[in-house]
Amino acid sequence: MTYPKRLSLLILLDSAIVLFSIYIGYFLLHPFSNFYTSKLLLMSSLILLASHHLFAFLYRLYNKVWEYASVGELVSIAKAVTFSILTAAIAQYIAVGHVYWRVLFITWMLHILLIGGSRFSWRMLRDRLIKSKAEKRKTLIVGAGSAGTTVARQLLHHEEGDQIPVAFVDDDLTKYKLEIFDLTVCGTIEQIPEVVEKREIRDIIIAIPSLSKKEIRRIYEICAQTDADVKIMPLIEDVMTGKVSVSAIRNVEVEDLLGREPVQLDISRISESITGATVLVTGAGGSIGSEICRQICHFAPKKLLLLGHGEFSIYSIDMELNKRYGQEIEIIPIIADVQDRGRIFEVMQDYQPDVVYHAAAHKHVPLMEYNPREAVKNNVFGTKNVAEACDTFGIHTFVLVSTDKAVNPPNVMGATKRVAEMIIQNLAKESQTKFVAVRFGNVLGSRGSVIPLFKKQIEAGGPVTVTHPDMTRYFMTIPEASRLVIQAGVLARGGEVFVLDMGEPVKISDLAKNLITLSGYTLEEIGIEYSGIRPGEKMYEELLNENEVQKEQVFPKIHIGKAEPMEKTELFAIIDRFEQLSIEETRDTVLATANWKKKKKVEVGLGS
Known part of the structure; x- marks a missing residue:
C-alpha cells in the first residue's frame, strides 16, 4: 500500500x-x-x-x-x-x-x-x-542474552524468511524455564541434541557474539550430533546498528573452528606507512596477493601497482578494485614475470614504489618436487630480482611472503623459500631498503590449499582424501595472513623474519570431518580415504626451529625469528650455479643450501 x-x-x-x-x-x-x-x-x-x-x-x-x-x-x-x-x-x-x-x-x-x-x-x-500460512523451519537459538533475543525478534518479524524460532538454550540456569517472546529457555547447551529431537528443530543459530573460537568449536561439536543445520550470527553491534540484518546470519565456516583468536593489528601505524604512498604487490592476482591489495586499499595509498604474470588474474583484481576504489586510488595493472630481471628493474625505475610486497611464488609442495628448476626460477631468482631492484632504486620497504615450510625444509618448495629469506637477510645488512620476511602456516581457501580440494571432493560425493590421520598443519585465513604481511612492513627494521603465533596445529583429518558435516553430510555418506604422505611433505610443521625462537613478542602474537642466513658470498655463488645443474642436482643443492647449518660445509653444487 x-x-x-x-x-x-x-x-x-x-x-x-x-x-x-x-x-x-x-x-x-x-x-x-x-x-x-x-x-x-x-x-x-x-x-x-x-x-x-x-x-x-x-x-x-x-x-x-x-x-x-x-x-x-x-x-x-x-x-x-x-x-x-x-x-x-x-x-x-x-x-x-x-x-x-x-x-x-x-x-x-x-x-x-x-x-x-x-x-x-x-x-x-x-x-x-x-506466519501460520507459511512453512517455516523450526529454529533453536543458542543464547538467551541480548544477541539471542535480537535474533528471535527479527526472525519473528521477518515475514519473508523461512525460519521460525521455537525455543532457546542457555547455560545461565537462572533463565531456565523462563519465556522470552513466548519462547521458552528449555535447557542448557549440553541438552541441544535432546531439545532438537523433542521439538523437531531443523536449524540452530549460535547467537553469542562474545564466544571465543574454542567455545564456538565446543558448541558446534554438540550441534553436530544432530541433523539440524548450524548457523552463526554476526556481531551484535552490526545487527543493532543496522549494518547487517537477520539475513546476514551465516553458516558456520571452517574458520570459526580453528580454535585461535585473530590477531588484532596496529591500524594507526599501518595508516602512517601506507596512506598516500605508492605500493607495489607482486603476485597481485593470487590468493594472498589479491587480498593484500584489498587490505591496502582500506588505507588509501596514492597508487597501487598490481604486478603479475597471469593476464586474467591481474585483469580480475584490477576490475574489482577499480570498481570500489578507482575514484580515490590510482590502480595500475602491470603484466610482468618476476623471473624477467630487466622488466622488474624497469618497473621499479618507472614507478619508484615506497613499499613492495613480494607475494609471487610457486607454493604447491608435491608439484615443486617434480619441478625443482621452476621452483628455483620463481622463488629464488624471482625474489632475488625484485629484492635487488628495490635495493638499486632505494625502495623504502620490501616484504617477502614466506612460509612455515621454510623451517628445516625437507622439500623443494620450502627450501626455495628459505633461500629467498637468506637472500633478503643478506641484502638487509648493507642496504638502505628495509628487507623483512613473514612466515605463516597454511592459508584456508587459498589456491592449492586443502579446503577447495575437500569441497570439490564432497560435491562429487566423496571420498575426501587425507594423506595421514595424524598429519597436522597450522592454519590461518586469507585476510589474516594478508594483514600480517602489511603489519610486518610497518614493524620492519631490516633483516627480520616475522612469525605469527598461530596457536595449536590442526589435524587435517579433523578439518576434513568438520568440512563434511558443515556441508550437510555425514562421515558415512562421504567417507575419508587415507592416501599416504606425498613427496616432500612433513607429518608436522614448524614455524621456527629450536635455535630460532625468541620468547618476547614485538607485537601481540608476532615474534621475530633468529634465522641465521648463509654468508652472502657463498650463498650467491651457489645461486649462480643453479642454472647449470641437472634436475636432481638442483633438488639436492637447494635442500642442502636451505639446511646449511646442519652441515659443516656446503659442498653440493660447488664441484663436489
Whole structure:
C-alpha cells in the first residue's frame, strides 16, 4: 500500500474512532439526555478531532510501521490522545466555564483502547495468521542474552524468511524455564541434541557474539550430533546498528573452528606507512596477493601497482578494485614475470614504489618436487630480482611472503623459500631498503590449499582424501595472513623474519570431518580415504626451529625469528650455479643450501 493511501486510511479510521468515542462516552453517562443535539457536543467533537490529528502528526503516529509495534508506539498513542483530550477540556471550559471530566475520561479510555487496538491488531494478525500460512523451519537459538533475543525478534518479524524460532538454550540456569517472546529457555547447551529431537528443530543459530573460537568449536561439536543445520550470527553491534540484518546470519565456516583468536593489528601505524604512498604487490592476482591489495586499499595509498604474470588474474583484481576504489586510488595493472630481471628493474625505475610486497611464488609442495628448476626460477631468482631492484632504486620497504615450510625444509618448495629469506637477510645488512620476511602456516581457501580440494571432493560425493590421520598443519585465513604481511612492513627494521603465533596445529583429518558435516553430510555418506604422505611433505610443521625462537613478542602474537642466513658470498655463488645443474642436482643443492647449518660445509653444487 502506498504512503498516501495508507495515510488517508489511518486518518479516516482515527476520525471515526474520535467521533464514536465522545458520543458513546456521553451516552454511557447520560443515556436519556438531549445533549447530542447541543452545540457544545458538536464543538467538542470538532476540537477533539482537529487536536487528535494535530498531535498524531506531531508524534508521527501515521509514519510508524505498526507490524513492528511495541511499548514505544503505545506511549506515543497515549501522549497524542491525552493532549487532544486536554485540548478539548480547555475548549469546554472557555465555552461554558465547565469541563465534562467524566465524559472526557471515558472518551480518553476508548481512544486508547480503539486506536491502540487498531494498530496492534495488525501486528497480531501478522504474527498469528500470516506466519501460520507459511512453512517455516523450526529454529533453536543458542543464547538467551541480548544477541539471542535480537535474533528471535527479527526472525519473528521477518515475514519473508523461512525460519521460525521455537525455543532457546542457555547455560545461565537462572533463565531456565523462563519465556522470552513466548519462547521458552528449555535447557542448557549440553541438552541441544535432546531439545532438537523433542521439538523437531531443523536449524540452530549460535547467537553469542562474545564466544571465543574454542567455545564456538565446543558448541558446534554438540550441534553436530544432530541433523539440524548450524548457523552463526554476526556481531551484535552490526545487527543493532543496522549494518547487517537477520539475513546476514551465516553458516558456520571452517574458520570459526580453528580454535585461535585473530590477531588484532596496529591500524594507526599501518595508516602512517601506507596512506598516500605508492605500493607495489607482486603476485597481485593470487590468493594472498589479491587480498593484500584489498587490505591496502582500506588505507588509501596514492597508487597501487598490481604486478603479475597471469593476464586474467591481474585483469580480475584490477576490475574489482577499480570498481570500489578507482575514484580515490590510482590502480595500475602491470603484466610482468618476476623471473624477467630487466622488466622488474624497469618497473621499479618507472614507478619508484615506497613499499613492495613480494607475494609471487610457486607454493604447491608435491608439484615443486617434480619441478625443482621452476621452483628455483620463481622463488629464488624471482625474489632475488625484485629484492635487488628495490635495493638499486632505494625502495623504502620490501616484504617477502614466506612460509612455515621454510623451517628445516625437507622439500623443494620450502627450501626455495628459505633461500629467498637468506637472500633478503643478506641484502638487509648493507642496504638502505628495509628487507623483512613473514612466515605463516597454511592459508584456508587459498589456491592449492586443502579446503577447495575437500569441497570439490564432497560435491562429487566423496571420498575426501587425507594423506595421514595424524598429519597436522597450522592454519590461518586469507585476510589474516594478508594483514600480517602489511603489519610486518610497518614493524620492519631490516633483516627480520616475522612469525605469527598461530596457536595449536590442526589435524587435517579433523578439518576434513568438520568440512563434511558443515556441508550437510555425514562421515558415512562421504567417507575419508587415507592416501599416504606425498613427496616432500612433513607429518608436522614448524614455524621456527629450536635455535630460532625468541620468547618476547614485538607485537601481540608476532615474534621475530633468529634465522641465521648463509654468508652472502657463498650463498650467491651457489645461486649462480643453479642454472647449470641437472634436475636432481638442483633438488639436492637447494635442500642442502636451505639446511646449511646442519652441515659443516656446503659442498653440493660447488664441484663436489
